[in-house]
Every structure is written in structure tokens, then in C-alpha cells.
């Protein structure tokens with residue numbers, strides 16, 4: 001199994017291109033199931049999760065062509081299967097996103113339950129209730145969500161989510177786009193990726209308003225059509241490189257990104273003492289060789305501080321001046337990186353959903369194990385400021401969400417390489 005071997009101690013300096021957002025690309029690829037005619041999706045990140053989603057579409061009969069610029073074209077003219085099998089779903093929770101489009105367009109879906117994962121139990125009850133509210137008959141049997149639409153067409157409804165759910169909002173949005181009548185989603189997720197999906201669906205002919213607010217209105221239309229759409233930049237990848245620059249006292253310019261969707265993270269980086277400058281599609285962070293100051297973090301749905309940046313900021317605090325508190329409110333078990341950071345010499349005390357982190361000037365290199373995607377990223381950042389060599393094991397997690405991570409860090413001056421076995 002591959003690992004990343006990192007020798008710490010180098011200050012990051014340089015420019016890095018940010019890829020398209022995984023969490024936008026996955027739902028938008030699922031939405032291609034709704035399109036009549038050919039649909040082109042561009043700015044796709046080169047990631048395992050994207051390959052898995054393309055494989056999933058392919059096994060349903062979607063014809064997928066990959067263009068030279070790495071955009072893909074999909075054609076659903078020959079879709080024959082409405083099954084998302086366990087073998088694919090178990091490797092990628094976002095497979096649940098085919099449920100809404102399959103029901104809306106084909107009136108039937110069988111999607112394996114994604115199951116729990118390293119960050120919490122992650123149920124899909126709100127997705128199921130959303131589909132039921134739109135008129136689908138759903139039962140959970142043999143590990144699968146088996147659903148069909150009596151009469152073949154979903155019906156608009158008022159849906160209130162008692163918990164803000166990103167992919168739940170996206171699933172209902174896709175289903176409602178082709179339903180009869182109007183759907184209102186209250187307490188909708190406001191994440192930029194939800195807005196990106198609404199923009200894409202509208203470009204396909206949907207009538208969606210209110211994306212980016214907590215109330216969305218979706219007027220169902222008869223048909224949706226293929227269009228050309230580029231997914232938005234990855235704000236979590238951007239934030240990860242900026243935090244890495246901050247902990248090494250360095251200077252990094254992230255290009256092809258979007259400062260407007262990163263307010264909470266940029267604000268915390270400034271609070272940590274970073275100088276941030278931005279342009280329309282770039283963000284530069286300069287620490288001028290200083291050590292960051294500890295910051296308090298509390299994760300919550302957008303526009304608050306994102307849970308997907310929590311692990312990276314825990315490392316920032318572990319190397320900062322002072323003590324910072326990290327509170328995780330979105331997932332019940334997202335501190336698995338804390339234990340590994342402690343093995344590298346970090347001072348972290350976890351109690352329930354709160355971690356109290358007291359900064360040290362340096363950590364120590366050690367073999368560590370990544371347990372989920374952002375945990376893996378946090379261990380790589382920690383290794384950049386550790387004495388000696390760190391091997392980050394189980395990096396298949398990192399390959400789910402970071403395109404060419406070692407090349408990008410090398411470009412910024414880090415001593416990092418992928419080692420087989």
C-alpha cells in the first residue's frame with residue numbers, strides 16, 4: 001500500500017493551482033442522469049472519487065467520454081440499470097446522490113446504503129424522507145434503498161430538513177427539478193457546492209431560486225437538457241494549502257480559486273496572524289516567517305467554519321503560540337487525527353466534541369495512519385513541521401480528495417514523496 005514520506009522543516013514558498021471541487025463535481029456528475037442529450041462537465045479534479053462516480057454512471061448504462069482537457073461528456077440515452085451496487089457505494093458515500101435523479105427521471109432506484117465511516121454514523125434518513133415527501137415509495141431491504149415512483153413522476157412538496165444536510169439538499173433539488181409542481185426546501189444547506197449544483201441544473205433548464213439561502217424553491221419542469229458546465233474551485237483544497245503555508249511560516253499563492261466562498265477560513269487565518277491578499281481568482285497567504293497564533297474554531301454548516309477544514313486547523317493550533325479550542329458540531333466522531341498528532345508530540349486533550357490544543361514549536365516525525373480524507377491532509381501538514389521523517393500510511397483516503405498532492409507540495413518546496421509498499 002502506498003504511503004507519503006515527508007521530511008519536515010522546509011518553509012513553503014510558491015504558487016499552486018487549485019483543482020475543481022470534489023464536492024461539486026460528484027453531485028453534478030450524478031445530475032447528468034437528468035439530462036436529455038449530451039452533457040459536458042469540466043474542471044473536474046483528477047481523483048479516485050470522480051473515477052468511482054464515472055464507473056457508477058457507466059454501470060447504469062451512461063455513455064461516458066473523456067475529452068483531452070479532462071472534461072467528460074455523458075449521454076444517458078441507453079441507461080438500463082437503476083442500481084448503485086454495494087461494491088461501488090461502499091468506497092464512496094456520495095454515490096447516494098444518484099437516488100434523486102434516478103427516481104425523477106426513471107421512476108425507480110436501488111442504491112446500496114453507504115454505511116458508516118471514520119467520521120461518524122452518517123445516516124441517510126433525511127434523503128429517504130425527502131424522496132418519500134416527493135411521492136416515492138421507499139423501503140430499506142438487504143442493505144439497499146429500494147424505491148419507485150407510483151405513476152412514474154414525482155410530485156412537488158414542502159420539505160423541511162431538521163438537520164442541515166448538504167447531499168440531502170442536493171438529492172432533493174435534483175429530484176424536484178423534474179417533479180410535477182413546486183417544491184420548497186426549508187433549512188436547506190447553503191454551501192457553495194449546493195449553489196453550484198443549482199446553477200448547473202438551471203443551465204440544464206431547471207427553475208430553481210433561493211440557492212445559497214436557507215429556503216429554496218424548485219418549480220418542476222418537463223425535461224432537462226445537456227449543457228456545458230465547469231465546476232467551481234475546491235475551497236477545501238485551497239484552505240489546506242493555505243494552512244500548510246501558515247504552519248511553515250511561508251508564502252503560498254493559490255491560483256484558479258475563489259476567495260468569496262472562503263470567508264470563514266480566511267478570517268481565521270488572519271486571526272492566526274497571516275497576511276492574506278486576494279484577487280478575483282487567487283488568494284495569497286504570507287506568514288513572513290512568523291509562527292501562527294492559536295485560534296478557536298467551531299464547525300457548523302456554511303457560512304460558518306467548515307468541518308472539512310477542522311483537522312487542518314487542529315494542526316495549526318498544535319504548532320501555534322498559545323492554546324486554541326476546536327469544537328466539532330457537524331460529525332460526532334471527527335477527531336481521529338488527534339490521536340495520531342499526539343503520537344507526533346502534539347498536546348491535545350479531547351473531551352466529547354471539544355479538543356483543547358496547546359501549540360508546540362515543532363512536532364516529531366513518526367509513522368502515522370490516516371483514517372479519513374481530511375485527517376490524512378492534517379497529518380501531511382503536521383509532517384511538514386516535524387523534526388525528521390514522517391510516513392503517512394493508508395493514503396488511499398487522501399487520493400479520494402486531493403489531486404496530485406505530492407506534486408503540488410513539491411512545487412511549493414516540500415520534501416515529500418510517494419513510496420510504494
Ligand SMILES: CC(=O)N[C@H]1[C@@H](OP(=O)(O)OP(=O)(O)OC[C@H]2O[C@@H](n3ccc(=O)[nH]c3=O)[C@H](O)[C@@H]2O)O[C@H](CO)[C@@H](O)[C@@H]1O
Nearest residue numbers: 023094122123124125126127163164165166167168330331
Ligand atoms: C460529497 C459531499 O458533499 N460531502 C460533504 C457533505 O457530506 P454530507 O452531505 O454527507 O453531510 P451532511 O451535510 O448530510 O451531514 C451533516 C449532518 O447531518 C447528518 N445527517 C445527514 C443526512 C441524513 O440523512 N441524516 C443525518 O442525520 C449527518 O450525520 C451529519 O451529522 O457535507 C459535509 C458537511 O459539510 C462535508 O463534510 C462533506 O465533505
Ligand SMILES: C=C(OP(=O)(O)O)C(=O)O
Nearest residue numbers: 023093094308373374401
Ligand atoms: C467528508 C468528506 O467527503 P465525503 O462526504 O465524500 O466522505 C470530505 O470531503 O472531507
